[in-house]
Structure formats: structure tokens, C-alpha cells
Amino acid sequence: MGRTLTYPKGGSNTVNRYKHRGPVPTILPMIGQMGSFEYPSAAIDEPLECYLHGYVSSRIMNLARSSDKGLPICIAASKVDGIVLSLTPNSHSYNYRSAILHGYANLVTSDEEKVWAMKLITNSVVADRWDNSRVPPDSAEMSSTVILKVTIVDGSGKIRDGGVSDERKDKDNEEVTGRIWTGVVPVWETFGEPVPSAENKVADVPEHIRSYIADKNTKNRAYAEGAVGTELPAEEQH
Amino acid sequence: MGRTLTYPKGGSNTVNRYKHRGPVPTILPMIGQMGSFEYPSAAIDEPLECYLHGYVSSRIMNLARSSDKGLPICIAASKVDGIVLSLTPNSHSYNYRSAILHGYANLVTSDEEKVWAMKLITNSVVADRWDNSRVPPDSAEMSSTVILKVTIVDGSGKIRDGGVSDERKDKDNEEVTGRIWTGVVPVWETFGEPVPSAENKVADVPEHIRSYIADKNTKNRAYAEGAVGTELPAEEQH
Secondary structure, eight states, X not given: OEEEEEOOOOGGGTSGGGTTSOOOOOOOOOEEEEEOSSSTTOOTTSOOEEEEESOOOHXXXXXXXXXXXXXXXXXXXXXXXXXXEOSSGGGOEEEEEEEEEEEEEEEOOOHHHXXXXXXXXXXXXXXXXXXXXXXXXXXXXXXXXXXXXXXXXXXXXXXXXSOOOOOHHHHTOHHHHTTOOOEEEEEEEEEOOOEEOTTOXXXXXXXXXXXXXXXXXXXXXXXXXXXHOOOOOGGGOO | OEEEEEOXXXXXXXXXXXXXXXXXXXXXXXXXXXXXXXXXXXXXXXXXXXEEESOOOHHHHHHHHHSTTOEEEEEEEEEEEEEEEOSSGGXXXXXXXXXXXXXXXXXXXXXXXXXXXXXXXXXXXXXXXXXXXOOSOOHHHHXXXXXXXXXXXXXXXXXXOSOOOOOHHHHTOHXXXXXXXXXXXXXXXXXXXXXXXXXXXXXXXXXXXXXHHHHHHHHHHHHHHHHHOOOOOGGGOO
């Protein structure tokens, strides 16, 4: 069910020439959700905290515990919405959305905030999943759950959408335009048919799962296809 | 076509309490491809370098140029293969694959290696795209293209696949199992119908694009559905 792989050693990467150097930064895959415990109705365009859940190594926990104002971290997420196929390799691109946040992470210690964050995160897996699972968490679950709350100090997002952008010298070259197809292939995340577990006792896939899948599939596809947009004159592109 | 968004300021994140602290790490979205210029036939299970392409800020370029053995960086990639819906919020999970590499980045300076890396990266967008675009790059394209070559010193990968994992106390509770559906929803990246650009002159979508899309759609779906696998007894899961 879970496997950990390591990078093959040999040749240039086993030499000791880097041994004396300082530590390189580290990135961990985690799931996260934006929210405000203090102002639960705060919208996505208002200041929010980022709640992170996942395997939190004891090293990170210790770092977060031992720093008086939190562990400085960067959070990044990105999604590809399309591949942009143009005349030259250099002008190939991806439609995508990406976001980067900088902030300071602390462990959530209050039970009230922890349950609130667990609900926020569970409902981001599938809408309404919290109320359709066995809640509330018992005391063993409460003590084993680690949630990091990141106070955001700055952040930025980048969106690339639209179509192909080529230079005039290539667009005016009929030998080139006559043989090279240009355009965008939309890319989106599809949610497939739910596969019941061997021990599942509920005959039909519940409505909260069915409607979530249908909604995501419709919206994901519409976004990727919509991101292709209308072609702009080259002067307005870059 | 391109938009940059910034995080809203206000409330807790605008106070000056973090101003005195050291810089937080930074993450950039880039595309990358593994390969070996020295041993082009090296397979994915042999030591390779990672070639990165994307917007390389002058800050990163200057850092890479000014460090004698390269800029220490961490590269991470992850992909979600399914959502794992179990009895309790705590046992919810994702099927996913993730990889993390540590290494030292240097700018590729040799033209021969740069063209080789450009071809490697272009063919990772769509197989065979290099030979189906306007090549070779001209001198202006060669000098404007920046590629980072990362010598890997270590790395690891994690794969979570399989099905639902719940605790005995919940699996034996008929009130719980009688109302909560458990199973996995496979998730995969779908490539849609190509949208030709307004200036495209090639009537039909070429075979190298059609077959790449068909191949990716078949393999992506098969992987996500295959990752659900056969249910294991709880004792073998974690």
C-alpha cells in the first residue's frame, strides 16, 4: 500500500565533493486547505490561514515546537490546464495555475480549532464528507492528529491561460506554418467511477460522493477548455 | 494570457512581528525532465540529471552563477491517483506518487548540451514534438534559453496505493459500517480534444499529437484504476 523508493547511487552523485556543503532545502507533499478559524465566513479573497495535514516528520514537529514564532516555510501548489503547442520549441508552454505562500507554521493545540481544521480538510477531500463519516474523532484520534497552521505573511499566484504565441518571423514563414500544427490541448483532472472497498456495506454510492464527482468533472473540464480562450493578436501576448 | 496575483493584506498578516526574521525558503513552478547527456541511453533506474526549464528569475540565475559548485536546491513533484474514503476522517487518504530530489543546479552553457536538453524537454510535452516543430533553434533562441542542470545527490519517492484502511473498532461497528460508504475514487489527468490556434494552417491534428493524447489517456486512467488494487486485510495495511 505504501512504498518508499530511493535514488540509485553511482557515478557522479556518489562522489564526496558535496559532503562539505550546507544542507539543501526540503519539500514535503502534504494536503492543505485555506480557512479562518477566527472568521469562519472569510472568503478566499480575504486573509486566511493555511491548515496542513499529512505525515509530519518528527523533525518538522520539533522545529515547529522549538521556534517561538513558528517554523518559516513556503507552500506551493500548481495545476496544469493545458499544453500549448506552437511553431518553435521555445514558444511551447503550459496553461497552468500556481500559488506560492510564505508563512510561519505552528502546531494547532486547541481541540476546538483542531476539530474545526479536521472538518475543513475532510470536506476538501469530498464536500460534506465530514458529516458522512464517523464523527466526532475520539480521544486517541485527537491526540494522534497533527495539524500545522500557517500564518501567511505574503503570497502570490500565477495564471497562464490563452493560446499560442509565436514570433512574426515564424508566423510569416509558409514552409513552417504549412507543416506545423499549433494549438492547445486542454488538460484536466478526471474523477472516475468509485470502487467500493471489500468491506463496504453500503449498496449504492451516496449522493454526496456522486454529486461531488459530477461537479468536479464538469468544472475541471470547463476550466481547462475555457482557459484556451480566444486567440489574441501576437502583440498582446507574451 | 498571463496574470500575477498577490495575497490580500490585512489583519494578522500585515503586522510587523515577522519583519525581523530571516528569509523563508522559496518554491518556483518549473518543468523538468530526467536525462543523461553523458549517457543518453541511461534508464530511469540509473543515475540521471534533472534538466529544468521555465521562468528563471535573475535572482536564481545569479545565485547559480555565483556559486562555484552550484545552487543547492530541492525538486519535488507529486500526482494524485485517487481519493480514499474510509469510515473515519482520520483514515481518509489519497493515492499518490511523489518524488523529491536534492541536488546542485548549474546553468547549461554548452550549446550541444543545451540543444540536447531542449529536445528532451520538448519531447516531454508531446512525444516527437521536437521533430514536428521548427528546429533547430536560431542563435537568438539559443541565447535567450536558460536551462538549469541539477546534479542529484540524493532523492526519494513515495507511492501510496491500494484501498481503504480502517481500525477494527470501526469495522466491527455495524451502526458505522451500515451507513458509511467506503472505497476509492480513482483520479487521473485527461487530455482533451486539441483546439487549433486561430493562425493554424494544418487541417488535421497530426498523428504524433493524436497518438500521444490517446496513449496518455489510456495509461493515466489504467494507472489510477489499477492503483486501487485488491483490498488487503487490515493487518497488512497502515
